[in-house]
Amino acid sequence: MSLGSALKTGDVAELPSRRDEDWRWTDLRGLIRTLPAASPPGDAAALKPGPFDDLADETVTFLNGRRLSGAGPVVISADASRTIALRFVNQAHGTAHHSALSIALEPGVVLTLLETHEGAGAAYVADVELDIRLGEGARLQRVVLIDEADDAIAVATAEVELGSHADFAQTALTRGAKRQRFETRLRHGTAAKARLDGVYLLGGERRGDLTSEVIHNHLGATTGQLTKGCVRDQARGVFQGRIIVNRGADGTDARMGHHALILSERAEVDAKPELEIYADDVSCSHGNTVGALDEEALFYMAQRGIPDPEARGLLTEAFVGEVVDRIEHEGARDIARAWVAERLRAAQ
Amino acid sequence: MAAVKQTVDQVEALEAYKHGFVTTLDQEFAPKGLNADTVRFISAKKDEPDWMLQWRLEAFERWLALEEPHWAKIHHAPIDYQDSYYYAAPKTKAGPMSLDDVDPEVLATYAKLGIPLREQEVLAGVQGAPKYAVDAVFDSVSVVTTFKAELAKVGVIFCSMSEAIREHGDLVRQYLGSVVPVSDNYFACLNSAVFSDGSFVYVPPGVRCPMELSTYFRINAAESGQFERTLIIADKGAYVSYLEGCTAPMRDENQLHAAVVELIALDDAEIKYSTVQNWYPGDAQGKGGIYNFVTKRGDCRGDRSKVSWTQVETGSAITWKYPSCILRGDGSSGEFYSIAVTNNRQQADTGTKMIHLGRDTRSRIISKGISAGGSSNTYRGLVSAHPKAANARNFTQCDSLLIGKSCAAHTVPYIEARNATARLEHEATTTRLSEEQLFYVMQRGLSQEDAVALLVNGFVREVLQELPMEFAVEAQKLVAISLEGSVG
Numbered sequence: 001m002s003l004g005s006a007l008k009t010g011d012v013a014e015l016p017s018r019r020d021e022d023w024r025w026t027d028l029r030g031l032i033r034t035l036p037a038a039s040p041p042g043d044a045a046a047l048k049p050g051p052f053d054d055l056a057d058e059t060v061t062f063l064n065g066r067r068l069s070g071a072g073p074v075v076i077s078a079d080a081s082r083t084i085a086l087r088f089v090n091q092a093h094g095t096a097h098h099s100a101l102s103i104a105l106e107p108g109v110v111l112t113l114l115e116t117h118e119g120a121g122a123a124y125v126a127d128v129e130l131d132i133r134l135g136e137g138a139r140l141q142r143v144v145l146i147d148e149a150d151d152a153i154a155v156a157t158a159e160v161e162l163g164s165h166a167d168f169a170q171t172a173l174t175r176g177a178k179r180q181r182f183e184t185r186l187r188h189g190t191a192a193k194a195r196l197d198g199v200y201l202l203g204g205e206r207r208g209d210l211t212s213e214v215i216h217n218h219l220g221a222t223t224g225q226l227t228k229g230c231v232r233d234q235a236r237g238v239f240q241g242r243i244i245v246n247r248g249a250d251g252t253d254a255r256m257g258h259h260a261l262i263l264s265e266r267a268e269v270d271a272k273p274e275l276e277i278y279a280d281d282v283s284c285s286h287g288n289t290v291g292a293l294d295e296e297a298l299f300y301m302a303q304r305g306i307p308d309p310e311a312r313g314l315l316t317e318a319f320v321g322e323v324v325d326r327i328e329h330e331g332a333r334d335i336a337r338a339w340v341a342e343r344l345r346a347a348q
Numbered sequence: 349m350a351a352v353k354q355t356v357d358q359v360e361a362l363e364a365y366k367h368g369f370v371t372t373l374d375q376e377f378a379p380k381g382l383n384a385d386t387v388r389f390i391s392a393k394k395d396e397p398d399w400m401l402q403w404r405l406e407a408f409e410r411w412l413a414l415e416e417p418h419w420a421k422i423h424h425a426p427i428d429y430q431d432s433y434y435y436a437a438p439k440t441k442a443g444p445m446s447l448d449d450v451d452p453e454v455l456a457t458y459a460k461l462g463i464p465l466r467e468q469e470v471l472a473g474v475q476g477a478p479k480y481a482v483d484a485v486f487d488s489v490s491v492v493t494t495f496k497a498e499l500a501k502v503g504v505i506f507c508s509m510s511e512a513i514r515e516h517g518d519l520v521r522q523y524l525g526s527v528v529p530v531s532d533n534y535f536a537c538l539n540s541a542v543f544s545d546g547s548f549v550y551v552p553p554g555v556r557c558p559m560e561l562s563t564y565f566r567i568n569a570a571e572s573g574q575f576e577r578t579l580i581i582a583d584k585g586a587y588v589s590y591l592e593g594c595t596a597p598m599r600d601e602n603q604l605h606a607a608v609v610e611l612i613a614l615d616d617a618e619i620k621y622s623t624v625q626n627w628y629p630g631d632a633q634g635k636g637g638i639y640n641f642v643t644k645r646g647d648c649r650g651d652r653s654k655v656s657w658t659q660v661e662t663g664s665a666i667t668w669k670y671p672s673c674i675l676r677g678d679g680s681s682g683e684f685y686s687i688a689v690t691n692n693r694q695q696a697d698t699g700t701k702m703i704h705l706g707r708d709t710r711s712r713i714i715s716k717g718i719s720a721g722g723s724s725n726t727y728r729g730l731v732s733a734h735p736k737a738a739n740a741r742n743f744t745q746c747d748s749l750l751i752g753k754s755c756a757a758h759t760v761p762y763i764e765a766r767n768a769t770a771r772l773e774h775e776a777t778t779t780r781l782s783e784e785q786l787f788y789v790m791q792r793g794l795s796q797e798d799a800v801a802l803l804v805n806g807f808v809r810e811v812l813q814e815l816p817m818e819f820a821v822e823a824q825k826l827v828a829i830s831l832e833g834s835v836g
Binding site for chain 1: 419735748750751752753754755756757758759760761762763764765766767768769770771772773774775776777778779780
């Protein structure tokens, strides 16, 4: 049951609905009555440069679900590219498409994956499926910017499998869409490390959903998660994080944090940080807060003569900044920071 | 020799489940199985007015259309709802009874359980000891309610539900099902059709109930279910503290206990509801035990009202319950303090819902889960702040403690914030019993079992403090007994 399988079979009953507990806040079946027609090929000549072009050794582009160059899985061996820009560009209007890609990292290699989901059309339905495998000791840093059209429905799902001692670090930043969901399902290897961070900045009637499931099956793996969000107008942010520690996964250390600011009367945040634990030698925790900007901090800034809108902007930027600062890749971090600042300013 | 006696007592007290005896007595049953006639039988047995029968029959119709929910993290063989008795009661003479009319076997049972049914017995202890009134429910009927006269002097109504339906029909009709609607969920709907007895409390405006009220539920009959219904109304400015205790015999079969508890607090009223749930948990292999599928909800209907739930859950093969608060009145507040202990093959899926509807509403959730043996313990909760709940505040803390390699602990909190001035905070931790602490305590000469009990007591202390004194001592012992044999 997924958007992908509904697009493949043409059967709306395959769409996840509110009755599926993992989709209760992002109901697709209630939204999509009939599945739209398949998207035509896009116009490659109309492609604008991607935000990460200057940082990448290589660019892989999907236009309306079609890959523009190359085929088959991307395999990163010791002598392959170190930084890849991965672009999913949606030029469609009222149509649907599906993109899929496998990425495999051979043992010990290091890759930076700079991913963008770009909306250049309207009212489209886009589905992305990624399959990412990290060999023993491999390291992957994934930074994702999601910029879909206001009236788009977009779902991106990544299945991630980590070999032993592998290190996976991800930061996803989204501004939502009519419905937008970014899902990561990760299976740990022995003593592997994962960082799954997220930011959602939602305004208007946009909705954004950051969902993750992390499974610990082996000894000594660690998971750290920090997601922060700001919602205003009538936007709605969703965070769902599940950490499963199966029997035998002793020595697991898992920490999850989700913090959100509600900046307007009619905005909404729904969150479900979940722990499912079947092993006893573990240390797991989660923290979750939802609230408004700190009145005391606002007062302090007002006292210093900073106008209210500017003070709010600064505080919000600082709030989200904590997540952005965790991006290791300097160039990507700067772009992510600018991306956040621009979207926060646009909202004011 | 006193020391030897004390040791013997202690060993006896530590026997896994000391309430597991069966009382042999003459009982009457409804015919086995469940259909509209069963519902009519129960209603007729209780001499109910017609509106009550119609209410039950309607609930039964709706129940037939519902499906058993499966979203909780619990596993059990399908329940055969036709293979059970829905009414079981000790045979008695007709009419209202005094304590002298109650079957001596029933009285002996309560004596054995340590529940004072004779008012003078309560007074016989230390001078100045606090009084508490008891409503004793044995299978499907309330056998006796104590201190009724003394409570009536201040206008407090404390009686069995059956009596309330007969004597205070208007109050019951006004409030019954107003917090937990008939078809709220599968088990609440079943309860609405076949509920037998339970307690009814009404505290009039401005009255502070002069003593603790309590109900003691005992399942005795085999192959039967217990479906009690409790309704507590605190009128404007009233206060009441209510305690609930429960036990059942040790049997190989699984018995269903599907209760509904409704609390209504009007303006400035406060209800404190404490439970020590000690139903038979089944044996170490998971055979037998009670299925405790309960719906408990408090409605803070009035401004500045308060509902506080405290629960100590040590028993039952399966626990499935979420005592909740609907914070409707402006400035109302809800509290939920919980200790859930599971051992062997027990499964618990429990937590709370705090629904913030009114302005300036506050809620606080402290949940301590302890899993040992091969058991599974889930905290499941919902905190929601609606658009009108300006300045709503919630603080939630859920801690889970794991003892042993094959137990499980889960935390599933839902948060829905639809208000810019609401502040909701949640934190949760899951860890195992610290080896360092254990080592330290054992170094001081405590046995491993005592050391575990001591550390666990420290872990749950915050919740124990919320219990009325007499219950706190009992609960502390229960927690220790429940974890018996879980280490080493």
